[in-house]
Amino acid sequence: MEKIIVENKVQQVKLLAAINDEHDGVIVELSEPMHSEDFASMLKASIVQWRKQGKRGVWIKVPIELVNLVEAAVKEGFWYHHAEPNYLMLIYWIPEGTHTLPANASHRVGIAAFVMNDKREVLVVQEKSGIFRGTGVWKFPTGVVDEGEDICVAAVREVKEETDIDTKFVEVLAFRQSHKVYFGKSDLSFICLLQPLSFEIQKQESEIEAAQWMPLDEYVAQPFVQKSEIMKYMFDLCLAKVDKNYSGFSPVSTTSNVSDENGYLYVNSQDLIKAVSSGHHIST
Amino acid sequence: MEKIIVENKVQQVKLLAAINDEHDGVIVELSEPMHSEDFASMLKASIVQWRKQGKRGVWIKVPIELVNLVEAAVKEGFWYHHAEPNYLMLIYWIPEGTHTLPANASHRVGIAAFVMNDKREVLVVQEKSGIFRGTGVWKFPTGVVDEGEDICVAAVREVKEETDIDTKFVEVLAFRQSHKVYFGKSDLSFICLLQPLSFEIQKQESEIEAAQWMPLDEYVAQPFVQKSEIMKYMFDLCLAKVDKNYSGFSPVSTTSNVSDENGYLYVNSQDLIKAVSSGHHIST
Numbered sequence: 001m002e003k004i005i006v007e008n009k010v011q012q013v014k015l016l017a018a019i020n021d022e023h024d025g026v027i028v029e030l031s032e033p034m035h036s037e038d039f040a041s042m043l044k045a046s047i048v049q050w051r052k053q054g055k056r057g058v059w060i061k062v063p064i065e066l067v068n069l070v071e072a073a074v075k076e077g078f079w080y081h082h083a084e085p086n087y088l089m090l091i092y093w094i095p096e097g098t099h100t101l102p103a104n105a106s107h108r109v110g111i112a113a114f115v116m117n118d119k120r121e122v123l124v125v126q127e128k129s130g131i132f133r134g135t136g137v138w139k140f141p142t143g144v145v146d147e148g149e150d151i152c153v154a155a156v157r158e159v160k161e162e163t164d165i166d167t168k169f170v171e172v173l174a175f176r177q178s179h180k181v182y183f184g185k186s187d188l189s190f191i192c193l194l195q196p197l198s199f200e201i202q203k204q205e206s207e208i209e210a211a212q213w214m215p216l217d218e219y220v221a222q223p224f225v226q227k228s229e230i231m232k233y234m235f236d237l238c239l240a241k242v243d244k245n246y247s248g249f250s251p252v253s254t255t256s257n258v259s260d261e262n263g264y265l266y267v268n269s270q271d272l273i274k275a276v277s278s279g280h281h282i283s284t
Numbered sequence: 285m286e287k288i289i290v291e292n293k294v295q296q297v298k299l300l301a302a303i304n305d306e307h308d309g310v311i312v313e314l315s316e317p318m319h320s321e322d323f324a325s326m327l328k329a330s331i332v333q334w335r336k337q338g339k340r341g342v343w344i345k346v347p348i349e350l351v352n353l354v355e356a357a358v359k360e361g362f363w364y365h366h367a368e369p370n371y372l373m374l375i376y377w378i379p380e381g382t383h384t385l386p387a388n389a390s391h392r393v394g395i396a397a398f399v400m401n402d403k404r405e406v407l408v409v410q411e412k413s414g415i416f417r418g419t420g421v422w423k424f425p426t427g428v429v430d431e432g433e434d435i436c437v438a439a440v441r442e443v444k445e446e447t448d449i450d451t452k453f454v455e456v457l458a459f460r461q462s463h464k465v466y467f468g469k470s471d472l473s474f475i476c477l478l479q480p481l482s483f484e485i486q487k488q489e490s491e492i493e494a495a496q497w498m499p500l501d502e503y504v505a506q507p508f509v510q511k512s513e514i515m516k517y518m519f520d521l522c523l524a525k526v527d528k529n530y531s532g533f534s535p536v537s538t539t540s541n542v543s544d545e546n547g548y549l550y551v552n553s554q555d556l557i558k559a560v561s562s563g564h565h566i567s568t
Contacts, residue, residue, distance in 0.1 A: 022415060024413075030503065056503075062364060071351045071355070079348060079369045080370070082366065082367055082467065083367035083388075084363070084364060085363045088364055088367060088372065090468065100413075102428065103392070103430070103431065104367075104368065104389070104392075105388070105470075106430070107391045107392070107394060108386075108387070108389050109389060116392070119514070129308075130306065130307070130386075143389075144386065146387070147387065147390040148468065149470075149472075155507070173534070174550060175550050175556075176548065179432045183373065184432070200376070207384075220545075229348070229538055230538045233551075236560065237551060239559070240555060243559070244511050244555075244558065244562060246555040246556060247531065247552055254513055254517065263456055263461050263462035264460065265517060266460070267457075267458040267459075267517075267521060268530060268552065271530040272521060275523070275524035278528060
């Protein structure tokens with residue numbers, strides 16, 4: 001008798017609206033304000049239901065306005081997957097054993113821009129904050145690639161923002177992966193060659209202390225460059241590109257019919273064109 | 285009179301322990317359980333103090349065990365910066381105007397592994413879940429690069445996990461950036477060439493339906509490859525590498541004396557060696 005009453009009670013509780021994902025999981029997007037006690041009951045009942053249905057991962061997206069519901073979900077066994085300024089994504093794994101839910105975004109992506117004019121002067125800046133503040137170091141313009149932004153677009157944008165110089169993206173000369181640079185996150189930095197289209201510098205007030213076209217020899221003579229294995233290496237790359245036919249990766253616009261999204265593929269176009277023109281393009 | 289009382293009250297409230305960051309901000313790492321009301325009072329008083337000190341960004345790291353404190357911080361004007369399974373990072377900007385706090389990690393990083401044996405057979409798998417489940421599609425082993433893991437290490441690990449084949453990392457043939465693949469996050473996928481060191485396949489039970497060495501022609505003849513511009517492009521790249529001296533980016537271990545961290549720089553070593561050996565290595 002007691003069992004039936006319990007079941008009735010469970011059935012009377014409203015369930016959370018959820019959509020199915022491609023991995024036998026469910027996704028809940030909360031949007032309506034509610035009391036945390038009501039939410040806790042709905043969540044409990046919903047998990048019972050999902051378990052019966054053989055569901056595995058449960059995702060709950062909680063907008064920051066509904067922050068009052070977060071504690072209830074954590075008490076139910078949920079943990080954090082990721083957060084953005086306006087929401088928190090909570091996850092739960094119904095089956096026994098270790099979950100197979102995908103990890104959070106793990107990398108921040110940055111660019112460093114190598115821009116040289118016809119006089120072999122390179123575009124350099126001094127930054128107002130960060131580790132180089134007040135050191136007098138002249139460095140390539142750098143910046144962070146925004147979410148959803150192409151690397152080749154970000155490089156042009158950062159140079160424009162910091163120095164007002166217009167550029168055309170040419171190629172990625174190299175990239176570097178480093179770890180634990182940022183709350184335990186990793187970093188991928190792309191060293192990009194850009195061709196200047198304008199030459200009159202107007203520095204950004206908020207972040208940039210100074211900007212100039214600097215003779216290549218002066219740039220490389222800086223102790224900051226000379227003392228750093230990686231800076232010297234990067235500089236050799238830039239020179240190899242300018243003087244010696246070094247080939248980096250250039251962006252090719254592609255469409256994927258698998259995922260319906262567009263994106264750039266970065267390849268050694270110089271070598272690929274050579275290979276294809278020598279008659280080996282078997283796949284078309 | 286009333287004002288003095290208020291000020292005394294504020295001064296009696298314990299302040300949150302904080303450390304300074306490099307950008308005129310403060311970082312608070314909560315660890316002791318407390319009531320949310322006590323936390324709210326301490327937080328209010330601390331903000332008054334930080335404002336007096338000219339502080340700008342405020343970071344509060346809240347372990348998931350202290351989830352009861354999150355709502356109080358949001359009510360005080362904090363928002364989410366990022367979250368990991370066991371904590372939530374909240375931020376606040378004290379000055380007037382737009383904040384200049386760095387963005388959250390924005391990219392997930394993946395690898396696809398091109399592994400070919402001496403008989404021109406390529407290592408392929410069928411996956412148990414995801415969009416290719418049940419489609420009969422044979423694809424290169426793929427996987428996600430873990431936080432803190434090198435791309436060249438991740439590629440070798442994924443091939444080993446999925447097929448038990450030991451490999452040596454050779455180079456990155458190309459990479460692709462796509463957007464909004466994953467809760468609005470972007471994705472960077474590195475197509476990697478690996479040299480097989482063993483040949484006996486033992487497939488992973490949990491994720492892999494089947495694995496085999498497949499003749500190159502059979503792989504490329506699949507409709508999944510033929511119908512996809514990007515898959516064909518990637519395949520041409522692989523062939524250009526195998527048959528035509530295509531040069532990708534290979535990893536060079538580097539040390540940065542600026543940040544004291546190690547990492548790999550991925551460069552076109554073939555072209556760089558040519559450039560340097562032709563006598564232009566001016567920077568050492």
